[in-house]
Amino acid sequence: MNKFALEITNLKKTYDSGAVALKGINLTVAEGDFFALLGPNGAGKSSTIGIIGSLVTKTDGKVKIFDIDIDKNFPEAKRMLGVVSQEINFNNFEKVMDIVTTQAGFYGIPLGLAKEKTETVLKRLGLWDKRDEQARNLSGGFKRRLMIAKALIHEPKLLILDEPTAGVDIELRREMWDFLREINEAGTTIILTTHYLEEAEQLCKNIAIIDHGDLVENTSMKNLLSRLDVQGFILDVNEPLETAPVIPNFLLVLDDPLTLSVAIQKDQSINELFQHLSEQGIQVNSLRNESNRLEEMFIEMVKKSSS
Amino acid sequence: MNRRSEILVGLTTLIRKEIKRFLRIWVQTLVPPAVTMSLYFVIFGSLIGPRIGSMDGLDYIQFMIPGLIMMSVITNSYANVVSSFYSVKFQKSIEELLVSPMPNWAILVGFVAGGVCRGVIIGFVVFCVSLLFYPAFTVVNPALTITVLFLTAILFSLMGFINAVFADSFDDISIIPTFVLTPLIYLGGVFYSINILPDIWRNISMANPMLYVVNTFREGMLGVSDVSIPFALSMIVLFIVLLSSACLYLLNKGIGIRQ
Numbered sequence: 001m002n003k004f005a006l007e008i009t010n011l012k013k014t015y016d017s018g019a020v021a022l023k024g025i026n027l028t029v030a031e032g033d034f035f036a037l038l039g040p041n042g043a044g045k046s047s048t049i050g051i052i053g054s055l056v057t058k059t060d061g062k063v064k065i066f067d068i069d070i071d072k073n074f075p076e077a078k079r080m081l082g083v084v085s086q087e088i089n090f091n092n093f094e095k096v097m098d099i100v101t102t103q104a105g106f107y108g109i110p111l112g113l114a115k116e117k118t119e120t121v122l123k124r125l126g127l128w129d130k131r132d133e134q135a136r137n138l139s140g141g142f143k144r145r146l147m148i149a150k151a152l153i154h155e156p157k158l159l160i161l162d163e164p165t166a167g168v169d170i171e172l173r174r175e176m177w178d179f180l181r182e183i184n185e186a187g188t189t190i191i192l193t194t195h196y197l198e199e200a201e202q203l204c205k206n207i208a209i210i211d212h213g214d215l216v217e218n219t220s221m222k223n224l225l226s227r228l229d230v231q232g233f234i235l236d237v238n239e240p241l242e243t244a245p246v247i248p249n250f251l252l253v254l255d256d257p258l259t260l261s262v263a264i265q266k267d268q269s270i271n272e273l274f275q276h277l278s279e280q281g282i283q284v285n286s287l288r289n290e291s292n293r294l295e296e297m298f299i300e301m302v303k304k305s306s307s
Numbered sequence: 308m309n310r311r312s313e314i315l316v317g318l319t320t321l322i323r324k325e326i327k328r329f330l331r332i333w334v335q336t337l338v339p340p341a342v343t344m345s346l347y348f349v350i351f352g353s354l355i356g357p358r359i360g361s362m363d364g365l366d367y368i369q370f371m372i373p374g375l376i377m378m379s380v381i382t383n384s385y386a387n388v389v390s391s392f393y394s395v396k397f398q399k400s401i402e403e404l405l406v407s408p409m410p411n412w413a414i415l416v417g418f419v420a421g422g423v424c425r426g427v428i429i430g431f432v433v434f435c436v437s438l439l440f441y442p443a444f445t446v447v448n449p450a451l452t453i454t455v456l457f458l459t460a461i462l463f464s465l466m467g468f469i470n471a472v473f474a475d476s477f478d479d480i481s482i483i484p485t486f487v488l489t490p491l492i493y494l495g496g497v498f499y500s501i502n503i504l505p506d507i508w509r510n511i512s513m514a515n516p517m518l519y520v521v522n523t524f525r526e527g528m529l530g531v532s533d534v535s536i537p538f539a540l541s542m543i544v545l546f547i548v549l550l551s552s553a554c555l556y557l558l559n560k561g562i563g564i565r566q
Contacts, residue, residue, distance in 0.1 A: 015566065047566075053406045056566045075310070075408035083406050089399035105320025106407035108313025150403070 004067070005031045005158045005189035006052070011061035013047045013213075021047035023213040024061065029191055029206070031066075031157075034184045036200035036221070037193045039210035045193045046086060048210070049162050053083035065158060079107065082156035084147045086163045092136035096127055099135060100149050107154035114153075121149045125179070141172040148176075152183070159183070160191045165199060177203060201225070231289065233270075235260040238283040247276040317409040318417055325421025329387055336387070336425060337432060340379045344433045347375055348440040351498065363500045363531045372437045372444060373525040374497030377459060379433045381492060381520070382484065384426030384460040388418050388467030389480045396471065401564055411558035415468065415551070422464030423457065430456055451536075452527030458543045459520050465550035472554075472563040491517045496525075501533045519543070 006029040013022040022044045029035045039045045050056030052063055054074065063070045065077040090099045097118060104114035122128045125145045130138060135146060144164060151159060161180075165173045173196075180203060184190050194200055200207060200221070207224055209217040217224070240257035250273050252262045264270060277284060329336040352368030362370040395401040404414050438444060446452050466483075474480045495517025501509045512518055519539035526532035532539075557563065 050566065053402075054565070055402055055405055057561050075313075075410070078406060078408045081406070083402075085399070085402055087399055089402040091395070091398055091400050102320055102324050103403055103407075105323075106317050106404060106409055108316045108408065110316050111320075 003031050004028050005033065005065070006191065007062075007064040007067075008048070008052075009062040009064075011048065011051065011063065012059045013044070013051065013056065014059045020213055022051075022059075022061075025210065025213070025215045027208055027215060027218060029158075029189060031189055032184075032187065033189055033191075033206055034180075034204045035189075035191045036204035036207040037191055037210065038197070038200060038207060039193075043210045044213045045210055046162055049083065049085075049160050049191075049193065052160060053081065053085075054078065055083075055085075079154065080157045082151035082154070082159045084151045084159070084161040084164050086166070088143055088147070090135055090146065090150065093134055095132055095134055096122065096138070096146060097131040099146065100153055103150045104153045109154065117153055118149075121152055125149050126175075141168045144168055144172075144176070148179075156188070158189045158191070162193050163195060164192070165194065165196060173199070231266075232261060232263050234288050235262065235277075235284045236286045238285050241282070245277065245280050245282060247273065247280075250276070313408060314410060314413050317407065318413045321404070321409070321414065321417030322420045322424075325387075325391060325417060326424050328391060329421070329425045336383070337429065340383060340429050341432050341436050344375050344379060344436050345439075347371070348437060352440050363502070365529060365531065366441070368441050369444060369529065370500070370525075370531075371498060372434075372441065373528040374521050375437070376430050376433045376456075376528075377521045377524045378492050378497050380426040380430045380456060380460055381463045381517070382488065383429040384422040385463040385467040385470075385484060385488060387425040388422035388464045389471045389474070389484070391421060392418050392468055392471035393474045393477070393480045396474075396564060397477075405564065412555060415554050415558060418468055419461060419464040422467060423460040426460035426464070427456060430460075446528050447530040448527045450527075452524065455520070455524045455527055455540075455543075458540075458547065459524070462520075462543060462547050462550065465547065465554055468554050469550065469557065472557045474563075491515055492521075496521045496533060516542070516546075 006027070008025060008027040010024045010026060011022050012020075012024050014020050025044070025048070027048075037045050037048065047056055051058045052065070052070075054070070066080050068077040068080065070077045094102075097115075100118040100122065101111070101114045104117055105111065109117065118131075119128065122131055125148060127142065127145055127149060130142060135143065138146065144167075148161070148164065151161075164180075165176055168176065177199070180190060180192075192200065192204060204221055206220050207217070208215055234255075237258055237260060241254055241260070242257070244252045244254040244260060246252075249268065250262055250264070252260050255261050262273065264273070274284065348368065348371075352371060356367035356371070359367045361367065392401075395404075470480060470483050494512065495515045496512070501512045501518065504512060513534075519534050519542055522532040522534045523536055523539040523543070526536050
């Protein structure tokens, strides 16, 4: 029995301009997964999503959604799929309620039932109070929620979100995370592209990285993070320093008189560092990660792929 | 739900959306043709018309009525589809349709139906306005009149759709109506019978497709025409078939709508 929500085989896309967006990627996403599709700008993420959602015409390759080949039965495949595009794609002059009800109609849901479903989904996304407002009057965050409401109206089994939290404030982003976790736990497979790597780390079980139209990584989040060899830390000290302290096996850099940065290998003990600092009379007030762990690895992978 | 019901619901949703769109902005869509045509009737019908005398044995204002109705139907059905479809492309809300299971033919029928509805409503409005200026007007052949009204609205809605598919800017949706459609309509026998033209201009006018649409409608309303009605009707139907095929080809290929 098939357990894949999405199967992509040798997917290629060359635009009319001659730009090669996808060089033949292979990818599978298991049913029930919360999957991150990462990559720098222009890597081919949106082209991949566009092809799956019928917004971009593929040059070659196969795409199956829940074992349904989009070349053979696209209507059936589309019923399984909800797509939240990167850019706003509704008529700003229409009312929130009308936008979602109309979208339901395009999926063949009769008007009466469409209204009931719209009420449910708008309430779930905190948009019910805004139902009679024109979409142009909504804030950026509410517009994003409206995009999600549209994509969920026909209860898809696979939901693809292309940078859904871009430009959304932290509080709303966290609320959106909770909501996405909730629908994933209820059985919806989710594929997410994002530039916020913390978001992928927090939400996703599996991850693929695309760069220059090639798949450079496809593994579990746990496996990926376990490969981190080095982590950078920032130390805030209580007394100004003139030079960086010299400690065997640790390379410390003085960023400013009150701030040190240090790279710690996977097999090194941070306690050992603190012990040496203490012996030299240096007290550490606070300690924080230099940057997101996944971000470091992502940059490293993209660099490798580019070279 | 079976596939047929699903498509039917999708199609009625799109048609409802299209009709709501032009009714919501009725001041911009329904009122201007009524005002413009009233001015035509006042100036060319009531003021200048009596000095012109008769045209094809009819009062000039009476002769003008079918032409002005057709002019309104053509420009409004075309304008409705070209502006609506270009807007959904421009706003990217075309994606709402593309991601859905609606087939391309239903998308085409939905937009064309919107254009036809607006064209027919405007035609009725202009006819009502004409009755204010010429209350004695009676329609000679209602069946032919209604048939031509709908066929014309369908034909020019399809043309508007093709224009919108290729349009890349708002300028592109006004070039053809301004520089092609309007001159052809004015020279297509709305205000005169081509029998009053010298031979050379009459022969040139015969190559104007608007002449056939306007005259077939005039035959339906007044029983007079400068062209062969079976030939004109066949040509209208033939062009509807050709343009529908072209529209479906463009949609299936994704030209102008898919990358």
